[in-house]
Amino acid sequence: MRRTLSLMAAAALLAFGAPTPAQDLGGALDLGQLGADIGVNAAIRANVARTRSESPPPAGRRVRPAAARLTYTPSPDRRRDNLARFVAKSRTRDPQGAAQLERLFASQDVIARMHREMAAYGFRPNDVGDAYAAWWINAWLAAHGRTADPSRTQIDAVRAQAAQAMASLPQMNSASDAVKQEAAEAYLVQTALIGGQLEGAKGNPDQSRRLAMAVRTAARAAGLDLMAMDLTDQGFVSSRAPR
Numbered sequence: 187m188r189r190t191l192s193l194m195a196a197a198a199l200l201a202f203g204a205p206t207p208a209q210d211l212g213g214a215l216d217l218g219q220l221g222a223d224i225g226v227n228a229a230i231r232a233n234v235a236r237t238r239s240e241s242p243p244p245a246g247r248r249v250r251p252a253a254a255r256l257t258y259t260p261s262p263d264r265r266r267d268n269l270a271r272f273v274a275k276s277r278t279r280d281p282q283g284a285a286q287l288e289r290l291f292a293s294q295d296v297i298a299r300m301h302r303e304m305a306a307y308g309f310r311p312n313d314v315g316d317a318y319a320a321w322w323i324n325a326w327l328a329a330h331g332r333t334a335d336p337s338r339t340q341i342d343a344v345r346a347q348a349a350q351a352m353a354s355l356p357q358m359n360s361a362s363d364a365v366k367q368e369a370a371e372a373y374l375v376q377t378a379l380i381g382g383q384l385e386g387a388k389g390n391p392d393q394s395r396r397l398a399m400a401v402r403t404a405a406r407a408a409g410l411d412l413m414a415m416d417l418t419d420q421g422f423v424s425s426r427a428p429r
Contacts (some may be wrong), residue, residue, distance in 0.1 A: 226318065229351040232414055237347065237423045255358045256315040256349060258366040265297060267373045287375075300374050301382045307341055315349035317370035317377070322348060324380040326422070328401040329412040333384055336417055343421035 217285055246406045269291045277284035290296060301311035309316045323336060336344075352358055380401060387393040415422045 208212055223257050224232055226352060226355070230318075230322075230348070233347055233351040234422050236425055237420055240344070244366065255361070256352055256366070257310075258312050258363040258370070260312050260367055261363070263365055265295075265371060268368045269296075269375070271368075272372060296378070297371050299373055300378060308345065311369070312367075314366045314370040314373075315352045316345055317373040318346040318352065320377045321346040321373040321380075322422070323417075324377050324384065324404055325401050325413060326412050326417060328380050328384055328397050329405065331398050333388055337419070339419045340417055340421070343419060344417070347421035 209424075269287075273288045273291065276287060304320060305311070319341075323341065324421055327333065327336075380397075383393075383397045387397050401426050402412060414425050416425050
């Protein structure tokens with residue numbers, strides 16, 4: 187049976203145990219610092235504003251080579267430190283969930299497993315643009331209460347959209363492997379947390395609403411209004427009637 191994108195992203199977490207309740211995701215979904223630090227969210231908003239759902243996709247939008255400035259050489263030591271910082275930040279808001287994540291991270295290489303699972307959708311490992319695109323898609327699905335997969339065309343368009351926005355930032359030219367790895371791995375853990383929630387909320391309208399609110403709030407804190415975006419074959423575009 188074909189698994190959905192949200193379950194692919196959440197496979198490592200779901201294999202370990204039940205995801206954190208939606209109402210406790212506030213700390214884990216704190217994306218503001220990373221996006222603000224390198225100006226990603228402003229570039230993403232500008233890209234969405236330029237994209238039109240009725241226009242043909244830009245040349246190279248669907249299939250792109252890996253942009254050297256967005257890829258990085260991973261370090262196992264950095265990964266361990268990154269995940270430890272993620273747990274520490276989460277602990278202030280959700281001690282029980284943070285303890286669960288700490289046990290999970292100690293039991294397996296969650297990031298490597300996610301890379302393997304998500305490769306089926308074309309996501310590249312060790313690419314901060316693809317990591318952001320995975321988060322963006324799952325966050326948008328959760329914010330809108332949707333569980334059906336986007337099409338591969340839509341996924342590829344969002345991957346290209348995220349890459350174009352990130353590659354436009356001058357600071358990405360000088361970003362170190364450490365900076366890119368920390369950002370990418372935070373996006374991927376958040377992608378998995380949201381994915382686990384999406385799967386767990388199926389058939390539970392109350393849980394779906396709580397998840398949607400938690401994700402919308404976290405995204406707005408990071409400067410993104412997911413409710414003002416529509417997902418099309420050209421990627422994310424501004425809604426005609428923002429909600």
